[in-house]
Amino acid sequence: MMNRQAPPAEFGAVLRSARRKAGLTQEQLAGLSTVSVRAIRDLERGRVVRPRKDTIRLLADAMRLSDTHRAALELAADSSSVCNALRDVYSPELACPPTPVHTMFGRESELRALVELLGSERERLVTVVGLPGVGKSRLAQEAALQVHAWGDIPVLWLPMDRGEGTPGEASHRPQNALASWVRSLMSEGGNYEELASFIEDRATLLVLDGHEMSPATTPALLYLLQSCRRLKVLVTTRRPHHFSGGRLLPLAPLPTAPAPGPSTVPALPGDSLTAHRPAIELMLSYVSHMRPDLLLTDSVTAAVGEICAALDGIPQALEAATAWLLLYSLDQLLAMARTRPLALVDGSPSLSPGSSAPLGDLLDAVLAELPVRQGDLLAAAASLDSPWTVDGVARALGFSPVQAAQDVHALLLHGLIRQLPADPGEAGRPGRFTVLHLVRDLVTGGRTADESATPAAPHLLATITA
Ligand SMILES: Nc1ncnc2c1ncn2[C@@H]1O[C@H](COP(=O)(O)OP(=O)(O)O)[C@@H](O)[C@H]1O
Ligand SMILES: [Mg+2]
Structure with a gap:
């Protein structure tokens, strides 16, 4: 079967980089390979884009290319030979995941x-x-x-x-x-x-x-x-x-509170605020890079902890919010996190080149794809101030309990809502859920049941909460 080939990498660029790596000038490469200086120059400048196989072999031999680099050179010249070129050198060395730049917290x-x-x-x-x-x-x-x-x-x-x-x-x-x-x-x-x-x-x-x-x-x-x-x-x-x-x-967001249950590792003094809270550790690491002058006192850590919770422990949100620290104080960030968490991540100046779209846009796209029933359920739940149960939303929206359970399940899979951990001794009680703060902010535009100009159905909302 014929295939649509990858656009070949520019042969000239690949050749030039290989030649420099070999420490050769164009003249030296010409001397070693018996390919003329002029032909090499034309190739490197892109005037000739498809060299003959013999030419590639001569050049590769002269530069003493390893098998993998030879394969890359062949690929750049003619992508239809890629399968053969790469097949022989396929190895863990050739096929590897990208190397991470930062430590991973938690997980x-x-x-x-x-x-x-x-x-x-x-x-x-x-x-x-x-x-x-x-x-x-x-x-x-x-x-x-x-x-x-x-x-x-x-x-x-x-x-x-x-x-x-x-x-x-x-x-x-x-x-x-x-x-x-x-x-x-x-x-x-x-x-x-x-x-x-x-x-x-x-x-x-x-x-x-x-x-x-x-x-x-x-x-x-x-x-x-x-x-x-x-x-x-x-x-x-x-x-x-x-x-x-x-x-x-x-995959849930990073925890912003320690896991319930007895702590196995005794907390060190001064460590208690971050211990077992990877979201806070991650945001503190961002903060300390952005603002090395900020001493990580307990009150700074507490403020960061509250911002993390308001941003639901979503790493990209934490990263985006921290970017504002160049412009705003931590207290200002905290005030924003309390009122409009979404504003902290949307329109935040991007720090990493080639980074993805603003989180608000990405979340918006997720919401836009929800089936109507799930969207309705989410909208109703988002305007509540307290946790709710499946039966509660089912009653309020007139869904059958099975329907509501399916919708809540789907929203959980998306990660748009979260289940609260059961209190000790409450294991048998129905699960309670909340909508992520950022999602809530996005759905309600910052309004909640009390202040909403057009509440979804205030008389029903009361029955949703458990
Ligand atoms: N556990 C973690 N520790 C440190 N940084 C993280 C962690 N999880 C995500 N990040 C960082 O947060 C950003 C978003 O994470 P990413 O894996 O790209 O999200 P996704 O693929 O779910 O959209 C990236 O810059 C990533 O390096
Ligand atoms: Mg990704």
């Missing part, structure tokens, strides 16, 4: 669960689902690194939610050449047969990061899994309703 149990699933014989398709910015990619990256390092397994990491060829991403790195080729095979209407024949029976972890797939992708994924017996697929997505089988792992 110990989630990471353990994910690595265990990826290592188990039975599970071959695992989907991590959760709100935008909650840390799905970060967790997947950490799990992929462990599989890569401990299992010595190639990891094909495909950022599905980013544009082709992120600037700064060196296309002459063989690793990136492989990833962009595989990604072109995976994209809409892609060529799964070619990918399957490339992976074959080799152990591989394929990570589709930010894969907001349509249900149409499912058969292709299943085909891949059937064709490649030692392939595992890890998907991260914010769309649980497009779930394609396998195991679903819902």
Whole structure:
């Protein structure tokens, strides 16, 4: 079957970078390779984009390229040879997950669960689902690194939610050449047969990061899994309703309060405010980078803790809010967090280049895709000040309890609402839920039941709360 090929990386750029790495001038390379200086110059300038195979071989030999770099050079010249070029050098070294720049806070149990699933014989398709910015990619990256390092397994990491060829991403790195080729095979209407024949029976972890797939992708994924017996697929997505089988792992925000139950580690003095609260540790690390002059006193930590809670412990929200510290004081941030948490993350100046859309827009997109009934339930629940139960919303909205339970379940999977931990001795009572602050802010536009100009149904709302 013919395939749509990846656009080849610019041969000239790849050649120039390889030549410089080899420490050769154009003249020296010409001397060593017997290719003329003029031909080399034309190639590097892009005047000739498709050199002959012999020329590539001569140049690669002269530069003493490793197998992987030779493959990248061949790929840049002619993407149709990529399959052959990469097949022979496919290895954990060539296929590796991106290296993280920052420490990951918390997530110990989630990471353990994910690595265990990826290592188990039975599970071959695992989907991590959760709100935008909650840390799905970060967790997947950490799990992929462990599989890569401990299992010595190639990891094909495909950022599905980013544009082709992120600037700064060196296309002459063989690793990136492989990833962009595989990604072109995976994209809409892609060529799964070619990918399957490339992976074959080799152990591989394929990570589709930010894969907001349509249900149409499912058969292709299943085909891949059937064709490649030692392939595992890890998907991260914010769309649980497009779930394609396998195991679903819902990812909650980072805890902003310590886990209930007796603490096993005795808190150190001064440590008690952050211990076992990864969200606060994470935000404090952002704060200390943004404002090294701020002493992390108990009152600063307490303020940060309250902001974290108002931002629901969503890492991207914490990062966005901290960016404002250049302009506002911590007290001002705290005041904003108490009234309009969304304002802290929306329109926040972006710190990292190539970072994703503002969180408010991303959340908006999630809400816009909800089926009507779930949207209605969320709107009603969002205008409440106190926790509510499934039966309460069912009664208030005239849904059957089963319907309401299904809708609440779906909202939980999306991560738009959360279940409150049961108090000791209340284990048998029905679960109580709240809508995330940011979601609430987005749905109500900052209004709650008391101040709302057009309350959804104030007489009914009273019956929802437990
Ligand atoms: N546990 C964590 N510790 C430190 N940083 C985190 C953690 N989780 C997420 N982040 C950071 O927060 C931002 C959003 O996380 P990301 O994984 O991209 O979210 P998602 O993939 O769910 O949209 C990223 O900058 C990421 O590095
Ligand atoms: Mg992501």
